[in-house]
Amino acid sequence: MEFLILMIRNGIRPNMFTYSSVLRSCNGLPILKQIHCSITKAGLESDVFVRSSLIDKYSKWGELQNALTTFNEMETSDLIVWNTIIGAFTQNNNGDEALNLFKRMKKSGFMSDQATLTSVLSAVTGMALLELGRQVHVHVLKYNNQDLILGNALLDMYCKCGSMEDARFEFTKMVEKDVISWSTMINGLAQNGFSHEALKMFQTMEASGSKPNYITMVGILFACSHAGLVEKGRFYFEKMETIYGIKPGREHYGCMVDLLGRAGQLNEAVKLIHNMEPGPDVVTWRTLLGACGMHRDTGLAAYAANRVLDLDPDDSGTYSLLSNIYANTQRWEDVEKVRRTMRGKNVKKEPGCSWIEVNKEIHAFIVRDDSHPEIEKIMREVNCYVKRLREVGYVHDTSFVLQDVEGEQMEDPLLCHSEKLAIVYGLMVLVKGKTIRIRKNIRICGDCHLFAKLLAKMENRNIVIRDPIRYHHFQGGVCSCGDYW
DNA sequence: GTAGGGTTAG
Numbered sequence: 328m329e330f331l332i333l334m335i336r337n338g339i340r341p342n343m344f345t346y347s348s349v350l351r352s353c354n355g356l357p358i359l360k361q362i363h364c365s366i367t368k369a370g371l372e373s374d375v376f377v378r379s380s381l382i383d384k385y386s387k388w389g390e391l392q393n394a395l396t397t398f399n400e401m402e403t404s405d406l407i408v409w410n411t412i413i414g415a416f417t418q419n420n421n422g423d424e425a426l427n428l429f430k431r432m433k434k435s436g437f438m439s440d441q442a443t444l445t446s447v448l449s450a451v452t453g454m455a456l457l458e459l460g461r462q463v464h465v466h467v468l469k470y471n472n473q474d475l476i477l478g479n480a481l482l483d484m485y486c487k488c489g490s491m492e493d494a495r496f497e498f499t500k501m502v503e504k505d506v507i508s509w510s511t512m513i514n515g516l517a518q519n520g521f522s523h524e525a526l527k528m529f530q531t532m533e534a535s536g537s538k539p540n541y542i543t544m545v546g547i548l549f550a551c552s553h554a555g556l557v558e559k560g561r562f563y564f565e566k567m568e569t570i571y572g573i574k575p576g577r578e579h580y581g582c583m584v585d586l587l588g589r590a591g592q593l594n595e596a597v598k599l600i601h602n603m604e605p606g607p608d609v610v611t612w613r614t615l616l617g618a619c620g621m622h623r624d625t626g627l628a629a630y631a632a633n634r635v636l637d638l639d640p641d642d643s644g645t646y647s648l649l650s651n652i653y654a655n656t657q658r659w660e661d662v663e664k665v666r667r668t669m670r671g672k673n674v675k676k677e678p679g680c681s682w683i684e685v686n687k688e689i690h691a692f693i694v695r696d697d698s699h700p701e702i703e704k705i706m707r708e709v710n711c712y713v714k715r716l717r718e719v720g721y722v723h724d725t726s727f728v729l730q731d732v733e734g735e736q737m738e739d740p741l742l743c744h745s746e747k748l749a750i751v752y753g754l755m756v757l758v759k760g761k762t763i764r765i766r767k768n769i770r771i772c773g774d775c776h777l778f779a780k781l782l783a784k785m786e787n788r789n790i791v792i793r794d795p796i797r798y799h800h801f802q803g804g805v806c807s808c809g810d811y812w
Numbered sequence: 813g814t815a816g817g818g819t820t821a822g
Contacts, residue, residue: 417819483820511820
């Protein structure tokens with residue numbers, strides 16, 4: 328930047344090379360907009376290099392509208408600029424638009440390369456759409472079936488779509504594996520509830536001579552915490568620095584807080600938080616809050632919730648959690664207090680939403696939303712299943728019912744949870760034997776978890792539910808999480 | 813003889 332200013336002062340006119348170079352070091356949105364202005368003034372906007380750099384930088388600042396405008400105003404495009412705009416939407420969690428652009432790109436006659444396909448795979452991964460992922464896989468095969476980066480992206484896609492069979496198969500087929508391949512598998516197995524397999528894979532990784540890094544260790548500790556392996560987790564946490572030379576960061580401390588908290592060692596967890604070197608952040612406190620909920624420690628829960636709200640005052644999830652915890656211990660005045668605070672701050676509860684992919688179309692179910700064309704039929708089916716499941720031991724777990732002070736008490740709020748609707752819809756429309764795969768925006772409640780377990784057994788169906796942090800594989804009356812999540 | 817853009821794991 329300094330040299331650019333010096334250059335202009337010396338009367339030398341910057342050209343497209345100057346601008347695409349200086350854009351690399353652009354570290355603020357106002358500066359980016361200024362540079363964009365001077366590019367326009369200098370009449371250098373038509374250069375594809377300058378354009379793609381601008382698009383990329385706008386996207387890094389979350390300015391998708393500016394990125395798209397810059398893209399659409401181009402007369403000529405090339406493969407890289409297409410990759411840039413597709414990547415922009417992928418990285419900003421707008422997989423839908425990324426896929427639309429990918430279609431547009433193909434229609435314009437461009438052939439995808441490694442960068443296109445990794446972005447598109449990453450978009451599909453974010454949406455957890457397995458059938459779409461398989462379609463992209465075909466494009467990958469046409470491009471290059473031995474590419475390491477694409478192989479890794481495929482592994483991640485299958486893991487995040489909850490199909491470990493596919494992930495394992497692709498992994499064994501890879502001719503070359505790097506630390507990302509191993510870490511993807513370890514994390515994928517752990518998140519899908521196959522903790523022991525994840526730890527076994529770590530041993531295989533070490534035996535093969537690959538060295539774990541920071542992210543690999545996150546996966547290992549995540550596996551330990553979700554399998555309740557307290558001692559093993561402690562072992563890896565202590566040895567990661569001495570043996571592997573990896574300094575524990577927030578994420579590792581977070582896993583340890585989770586590990587101790589789940590195991591009921593709440594005081595140990597608090598001690599760790601107060602002593603952790605990077606200092607706790609929102610995620611750390613939220614983790615502790617989750618553990619307080621599992622162990623019904625309302626006092627500590629209130630403390631943790633307030634630390635979360637110090638750092639993120641509009642976090643509706645935390646208010647809901649806190650209110651749930653108070654409700655579970657019959658502290659109705661406190662429930663009301665939380666509700667009042669939420670109303671005062673105008674914080675809205677995030678509605679639960681579940682998606683299911685049927686014939687490459689996405690069907691979304693939202694609590695209290697009856698816009699699905701077949702909602703009445705689905706509700707009737709849910710009721711039928713509930714009746715039949717009661718005969719095999721299904722009892723409502725009412726500790727998950729939020730007191731609804733806004734009135735309009737639902738006949739049975741648990742019946743309306745979006746995942747129940749999505750699962751039942753899957754049973755109605757998917758061919759017999761096909762795994763039902765659901766993606767949802769908030770974590771599954773105990774009642775829906777039991778519902779899914781019993782239903783999987785009664786209907787002899789595999790059900791996979793992906794929530795924001797992990798997966799549940801329901802099969803034959805049990806879940807891969809071991810009821811520990 | 814010299815300068816510039818996009819992609820994978822928590």
